[in-house]
Amino acid sequence: MLRGEGVFLYDSEGRSYIDCAAATFNLSLGYGHPAVIQAIKDQADRLIHLTSSFQSEPINELVGRLVAVSPKNLTKVHLKVSGGSEANEGAIKMAQVATGKRDVITMFRSHLGQSMMMASLSGNAFRKEPFPIIYPGGVHVPDPYCHRCFYKQRRETCGLLCVERIEDFVEFASTGRVAAVVIEPISGNGGNIVPPDGYFEALRAFCDEHGIMLIFDEIQTGVGRTGRMFAAEHFGVEPDAITLAKGLGGSGAQVAAILTSERLAGLPGHHHSFTYGANLLAAAAANVTLDIVGQPAFLANVRAVGDRIMQRLNDLRTRFPQVGDVRGVGLMIGFELETAAGEPDVALTNHLAGVAMNHGLILRTSRYGFGNVLKIRPPLTLTMDEADLICDRLEDMFQKELT
Template sequence: MTHADPESPVARPTPVSAQDVGNVLDHYYYLPDKLRVVAGEGVYLYSDDGRRYLDCSAGTFNLSLGYAHPEIVETVREQAANLIHVTSKFQTGPLNDLVAKLAEVSPPNLTRVHLKSASGSDANEGAVKIAQAHTGKSDVVTLFRGHLGQTLAMIGASGAAFRRTPFPSMLPGVVHVPDPHCLRCFYKQERATCGLLCVERINDFIDYASTGRVACVVLEPISGNGGNVVPPDGYLQALKDLCEERGIILVFDEIQTGFGRTGQMFAADHFGVAPHMMTFGKGLGGSGMPIAGILTEDRLTGVAGHHINSTFGGNVLAAAAAVKTIEVIGRPGFLENVRAVGAHVTARLRELAAKVPFVQEVRGVGLMIGIDIVDRTGRPDARLTNHLAELGLEQGLLLRTSLYGHGNVLKVRPALIMTMREADEMCDLLERLFLSVA
């Protein structure tokens, strides 16, 4: 399909009257954006009026191979003709293949695969249950800006008070600790002399703010919704050392960072630190198939299935797509291209930052990049961040902001298949956008 093809669904969208649209919108729980999309291809999305948009966010960071990747489409078509879903108590070829693939590409200590999760929230909650069951302890340590999911328990474990305000029931025993955010260090330190105080002080939180019975530390190696905060060198290793000294299970939430986003298969590979458990989802679906799960060390097996299973977990159709996704990402040159394109985009955005007064920092790894937006006094500016995203839509860019619009970071995380030409197109559009408001 091409944008100019008169036979394409983009050029000839299904007619929908204004009255029809109005009637449909009356039934939504909350109103969707006014944009009505009809097709996608690669890094581009097409609306019913024939406009093309460059998606800087790969859907919700889950379209690692872009829209309608031909190999994913063909894989799904072939699998759907045979078997879409079966209870996960049975073996299937796609599930067996996926378990083998995940064990092969994960850090060597993570040898057990649990695929009976239907979402990232579900996987993170399952990981906490496993940690609690194995340690006999209850508390969970997470980061201020952490985003671990949408269930009540994971909202409670996530950072940001605005997410917890409406709900009276929360996971007990959650201890939130400061992020390793060097730009806005909680402890007002400089990295050259701080001695990784953000890790050392976690001991104080455990000793004085917890029940003394900490089961696990759960964090994203690079914060996703929290503002694309990249930890300083040594942070994750020091955190693992702390966990092992105190008998705490370290869980990496790699739902956003996994499967090539950082230019390595996992962020754990990029940082050279293997956790005791890892959760995954989003990008494993390739072009949007819903799938999530948990990788654990062998010692953490044994939790009964009825505690951590989900009806649609281990979906056969999604598993087939996931096997193909791992195959594509693992091909020679794929991750090298992610690293090269990511470095190119980061360099161009840093050049752009020097031309406008409201960008304080461009940070990221691979194609997981954040643009930190501030006001004239240097304070985080969520209003301007949201304004840029809204203007971007008018100019053909799909942008997402941090903390559900409460944050000050524009998230640049396009599909991993992005070419240098497409990267330059994206950066040109971002430059035009930023200069228009400078």
């Protein structure tokens, strides 16, 4: 690959691709956004890096901006992290110290990061299989996955068993000392699972009843991906902490943050700070990103182009039976590939992801190739014409590969 511009990536053979993965979902403002590039250049002329022991204008500005746009209960920001794994691990440490408890509840298909603690607490056995020792205290519970409900229920009559039965996991599968529930509001690597209405209200009530901290991993859903600044806003729930990374850097700056309530504040700095956390270049990029993404018209466009893609995918679903459930919010979209019997078709999913570049698309699959969901999460700068172009190319691919 030689260069990128907006939603497009260009290779050494002169071919162009629409990046429906936004470079592993990092590029909320696409490739080479001029305002982000200029902010980095301007900051580089002044000061590139500073120990996080000192205050600085870019960092202080970023803290203020994040508090201003976050749910009103989140008033503290920790920026001494430079990636999503570190942000999630820090939020868990804060919950453990604040509650005096240890265990962490996560979902079966969750992907919380690549550090040893995060790989251990994430779902999926293949994530942990090679390692002789994993971090203790993880309690994995079924996802709110209505299309393939673990409890074989229908949403109309299930009574939200995916929340109610967590009580059993606490009683029988934990130590009884649960510090936090960590959940992606819409699963990233796990298959773009969108929880049903009422799920997060019930989960919030469950956590309050048991003195458990509710942590939203918004590393993929945050910073406008759902058409709101945070998915927490879309679902109408205030978590005790939100973790951010990826899209916060706009066009690829390496920045992450932990937003917390007052209760989780106070973890001594020596327990969680990293070499390139609170980097000034990254903070400068993040400030510009928040300014752009925070514009009402920008977020309205994310919702509009996301709706267009969802409409066209549902149309394709009526014509190609291999396309199963289509789900998403904003530009956090995924669709399942299924056999004639309705079972996950992992082989077909990987095949389509492999040939997509022949059709000018870059697509990612779920669960590192073990899942049956293709994901559409392009940069948030996507225009309506580009949204239609994605769908035109998908339709062309389906015509050639599925008929």
